[in-house]
Amino acid sequence: MTEQTIQKGTVQPMATESPATAGHPRRFWRTLALIGPAFVAGAWQFGPGNLASAVQAGSAYQYTLIWVIIVSTILMIFLTDMSVRLGIQSPVSLISSIKKRLGAAAGMVAGIGVFLITLCFSVGNAVGAGLGLSLLVPGTxxxxxSLICTLFVASILFIKSTYAVVEKILVVMIAVMAICFVVSAFVSGADWAQAALSLVPSVPSGAWILVIALVGTNFSINAAFYASYATKERKRTAEEYRTVTLVDTIPGIVAPGIMTILVIVVAAAVLGQTGSPLDSFAGLAKVFEPLAGPVxxxxxxxxFCGSALSSxxxxxxxxxxxxxxxxxxxxxxxxxxxxxxxxxVLAFGVMVTLLFQGSPVQLIILAQALTVLVxxxxxxLxxxxxxxxxxxxxxxxxWWQNVFGIIGxxxxxxxxxRLLINFFV
Known part of the structure; x- marks a missing residue:
């Protein structure tokens, strides 16, 4: 029977939603609201270290190292998924749970471990921000x-309203670059058949440090670890887990992986003819010349600057x-x-940047490689x-999640x- 309501002395039917459409808009927005923790981890990955390593890989070894990104992305999905589930199920923070089950020492090791990795990443971020802005303002x-950017970031960490505005600007900057990489991949004359052959794993002579750097940025264990904190902050529930996996965890990690592959493809097509690594930022910046010329x-x-600041x-x-x-x-x-x-963390990055100014691109790559030690x-854990x-x-x-976890x-x-062997042998 149709519901009715009396308005102004007359009986009128009350509008109702059909079962097929009721709640669909609300469900859509609720699903959209689940996007977050994995995209934060993915955005953290796609920083200057990732870009510098990927351009270096394409310029020096063409398409050979694309397989590294594919494997790293798959493993990153599984580790991030575990961390998300820990964020959902743990009544306290992940480190607090580790302390409760494995002792205070294990929790201290975890916290200090993440801190040490962020120190390494801070070097790439400081160097990257400085290099990007120096090219935007020639002669500086x-x-x-690097110092100005570090002070700027330090200030906005204490002003949330400023951070919200800055974040939107940085997203636009990165989006412009991402679009250019997508377009460049198709206008630069990339050899897609050769790129497909690179799915067979191989490591060229002298490429181990670069491979380790690529893994350090794309299989970012500290970003995966932090996903549990972001998940808990968003108060995700076990009932939402499956949807979170489909709309956040998988796309949030796959997106930067695809972008990194496109960076390698473009660098291979544009810069890979030399077959030698690039030691200068000006060399990296040539990657878009076929698409936009001097611009x-x-x-x-x-x-590049936007990715450094956002990371x-x-x-x-x-x-x-x-x-x-x-x-x-x-x-x-x-x-x-x-x-x-x-x-x-910020001070360490700028301090190392001030002390080691010889080869900034190589400094970024080395800093990313060092993250795999922790x-x-x-x-x-x-x-x-x-x-x-x-x-x-x-x-x-x-069991199958454990298989991928153990492989990771x-x-x-x-x-x-391998990194220790490279250093000491």
Missing amino acids: APVMW GGFIFALG MIPNAIAGGTMLSDAFGRGASAGTVTARVTSGC APILAI IVFMANDRGLMGCLRNK VVSVCALSI
Whole structure:
């Protein structure tokens, strides 16, 4: 029977939604609201270290290292998924859960481990921001801009309203660069058949440091680790897990992986004829010349600077938050300990930039490679905690999730050993 209501003395039918359409707009917006933690992790990956390493890979080895990005992206999805489930199921922060189950020392190791990785990333961010702005303002010193950018980021960490505005500007800058990479991939004359053949794993002579740097940026264990904090902050539930996986975890990690592959493809097509690595930022900026001529360098510098600043902010926040949590000072970025530590992360990046000015591109790549020395510890902790039956319940790892988790752990362990061999042998 049609519901009725009396208006102005007459009986009129009340409008009702049909079962087929009722709630659809609300469901759409609720689903959209689930997007977040994995996209934050993905955006954190797609920083100056990622760009510099990918352009270097394409220019020096053409399409050969595309397989590294594909494998790294797949493993990153599984580790991030474990971290998201931990964020959903754990009643407290991940480090606090680690302390409860494995002891305070394990929690301290996790917090300090993430902090050390953020220190490495801070170097690439500081160098990248300085290089980008120095090309946008010819005749200026990159180091000066690195210092200015660091002070700028330090100030906006304390002013949330300013951060919201700056974040939108940075997203636009990165989006312009991303569009240029997509278009360049099709107008630069890329050899797609050769790119397809690169899916067969191989490591050219002398490419190990670059491979490790690519893994360090694309299989970013600290970003995966931090996803649990972002998930808990968003108050995700077990009922939302499947939808979160489809709309956030998978696309949030796959998107930067695809962009990185496109960067390698464009660099291989435009710069790969030389067969030698690029040591200058001006060389990297030539990647857009076939698309936009002299303006191409400006577009690349703009996007490169945007990626550095957008990565600098969450990197500092994560480092500060994790160390604060490890020392029992709170799992929030708003604690005094977290803010002071975030400042230390930024200060370290600019300090190393000031001390080592010889080859900035190589400095970025080396800093990214060093992250794999700590990554195995974090990966082991994520996999172990995701298998805790008492904590995880129905969201505990399945056997096939453990297979990929173990492959990820073994991979970063092997790369850590390889990096040490490269340094000392």
